[in-house]
Amino acid sequence: MANVNKNTYAVEMLGITKRFGNICANKNVNLRIKKGEIHALLGENGAGKSTIMSILFGLYSPDEGKIKINGKEVEIKDPNDANKLKIGMVHQHFKLVECYTLLENIILGKETPSVHFLQDAMEKDDREINRLNILSGYINIQKRMEQFTKLIHDSKTEVDIRYNLINTMHLTPEQADFVLAMPIGDLKSSTISNNFDKEIDRLRVKVQAKVDKKDSRFTKLKRKILFNCAKALDWFNKLVCNVDKNKVAMEITEISRKYGLSVDLNCKVEDATVGMQQRTEILKMLYRDNDILIFDEPTAVLTPQEIEGLLNVMRNLKREGKTIIFITHKLNEIMAVADRVTVLRRGESIDTVDIKNTNVAKLSTMMVGHNVNIIHNNSKKKPGDTILKVRGLTMFDKVKQKNSITDVNFNIREGEIVTIAGIDGNGQRELIEAITGLEKTKLGSIKFKNKLLKDGDVKTRNALGMSHIPEDRHKHGLVLEYDLKQNLVLRDFKNKKFSRYGFIRKGNLIKNANELIKKHDIRSSQGDTSTARSMSGGNQQKLIIAREIERKPDLLVAVQPTRGVDIGAISNINSKLLKEKERGAAILLVSFELDEVFGLSDRILVMHDGELVGEFDPKKVTRKELGLYMSGAKRNYKFVEEAR
């Protein structure tokens, strides 16, 4: 009986503790996931959800505790181990090669040929095996390249090469001819083949080591490596093996039909929608026969319609016997799809409950630790004069060689919260950079308080009273090495209050810091002398908001002000924004969370593909309708210049 009991759990993580320096990310976390269930992992940002899943996926190793998969205790050292245990993960940021088609992305990196491929191959002749090997993940690519290089070197004449290609490399005569059609000088030159050989060798090692590391520092390197690798493989592909992808494609199509994952396999990643990219990631896991599927905040980047589709897919997967771990902080999604839910708070597992026995209110209380009041914009204040005018704003993206935003027109008035809604990456960032003076524009004008703003002139904007809560607080908002009091005057250090005759008035800085610490409840280990780096994300955000709001701005540009902040702080931040509105500040808010968009705005502008496509009153529009505009299915925006 005990044996059977054990086997009902697909994953058991017992007493997991993980420390990063002095910070305890996971403290004695217990997680038991039954086979074939959808198990939600609920918690605020920074509660340790991603850490515990990274441990399961082999990205981190736990300091204490043990992991059991299907009742067997295992040690997961890296993602390869996780793959062997049939654990797959869809990361929040997709890991796809941009210049490759979706099909190629699914095949890519599958190092070991699946069993039935080999069995198939065994029945056929040698030549077929070799081709299938390449087909199913380019298994012996290094070995083959060595062979190939040697062969090219040893051969003296074209006839020799052709003969060798057919007999040693098991190519068809047509393929051999194709190879020979390449300029013979290239093939013969040792540099190309040697370099290629080395390149492949290097890339294989690096890709294996780093492809799944989540560390953002590697992202750029990783992309480059993946890109190079893909290019190299592509080259090799064309050169020696005319891969017949149809068979794999058919197989994948079958899988996708089974689970309702519609993708266009021949579409390139850069052309595919975000939803399609996500489905590709799911297919990647399924193609590898993974049984335990981890979804890390999968709905963050999707439109309401796409979220519904994803939840259906998850139900289908469950029906086929897959075990799903669903990380999220959105309660309604959990209620819709999950069987059980484990709540994490401050790195500890609070409880695991059946969805049947709970409701949204209970879960949110469990997640936060106290009751949550959700902030709503009930203000009756009438907007005043127009304070910001954006006309015909167009920006050009040099990397993508196209306009990132095109002909954007809108106004903001005093005491009005205007929200730009839309899916991440549709030009919101560029628009904000233009308004706040961080980037150069191509066409159009921005007028703030009837003054034409110049590109890149942040100083004037400061002086005129524009504040900016940036999207990336580490990149823009803070100097991490500076301490709290210095970061609080990053914009206003030249103010008479903080400096005299070019000397910083340290006493006033400390006084200012202590005032704001009290007023905005900024917590840190050493008060005004604690470095920004040592503070938690939520408190860093509080610091920035304190700095920007205390300037009493006339226009507050807030980009995702509640990102990475726990729920208690979210309501705090939102109420501060509303207070600013009451004071008469105009607020331009960019948010990807529909709750926030509906809760705060006086007016919603929807952005799609660099253009404004709709303007709504939040009280007169449904989420579904908004979703259609966000995905670009509908558009209807006419800017009317107000009459004077």
Next chain:
Amino acid sequence: MSNLKQKINRESIKRTFTGTGANKVYSSLFCIVCGLFIGFLIMVVLSPKNAPFDFTMLITGGIKFYGLNGFGNILSMFAPLLCAGVGVIFAYKTGIFNIGAAGQYTLGAFGALVFALKLNQHWTVCLLMAMLFGAVWAAIPALLKVFCKVNEVISGIMLNWIGLFFVNWSLQTYLSSIINPGDSYKTWKLYVYNASTGKYDFTKPLISKLPNMGISNLGDTFSIAFIIAILVAIFAFILMEKTTFGFQLKASGYNRHATKYAGMNAKKNCILTMIISGAIIGLGAGLFYLSGIEEWSATISSALPQVPWNGIIIAFIAQMNPIGAVFAAGLLGVLSTGATATTQSVFPKEISDLITSIIVYLSGLTAITMRFFPWIKKKLSRKKVSEAEQPLIVDANKGGK
């Protein structure tokens, strides 16, 4: 109340000895001790018999050998080293690696020498000209960096050689009159030259020689230079830590994007930093050549001067702190003077360079040593705690759901 005061005092004292600043000092000391030890081992390998005596000679700066003159020598070596170090640190704090220090130093030396020997100006004028020449030479890579996005390391290295050859060419052509007639490739000594006897009158220094404040028993080269250098270090420290200018500079060194976001003028700051850095390095050159330790040798094949390179070394040993640089420059001053007092037939003069480079290599690992100390502390403290902690962990495991 008094109790509270005591508490704060105790805490602040504790922090000075355990904070990150203290860790930096510990790790630097650690590197220095290790570097000296390895250097000693090398000396033992070279000559076991002479090693102990010569090593003490080396690390005492040859005081035993030179007497009080040696102390004067150390001080006058220390001044230019400190200036070069502070100059490099100043640029580094803003995120610029001023590898063009050698070029700025060369130009600074040129400025000082031309105004001292050709135009016979007062030493204050000469030092100001040294600063001006250094600043101009430093401004070039800064302007290139800001307006043409040329990497300052590349342009800096180029300008080093351009500067050197320009100076040597000048001295051999239209400025050949400041080449010492008695020593056909070196510049004059800073004393009145008696053409009829072909000798210097060592009782009559030029007005361009740095004054020795009436202290004559510390040797000929002793001068006011070390005071100027220390003042410069303090000036740099105040500028960086206490002013809005320094606030901006350091911010742009740490996070360029944040300075742009906050509306600081990054381009202006970059150029200003380099100008100040170059001026300080140029001043160092002035202090070196106007104290009369060495004369400039204007041969075409001559290498770049050694002092600015040691300045980079000092910057790293001092971990980019101008006050730390005072001590690092002192160390290098002692070592380089001491090296000349070792038994030359057994140990080459370069032994001091060897030791300093070992120290730098080790301080390149300061990131590791910085972690090493807290780690040891943690290990020690954990050993004590672990016994108390263990039952807790067992409990926690049982308590899991």
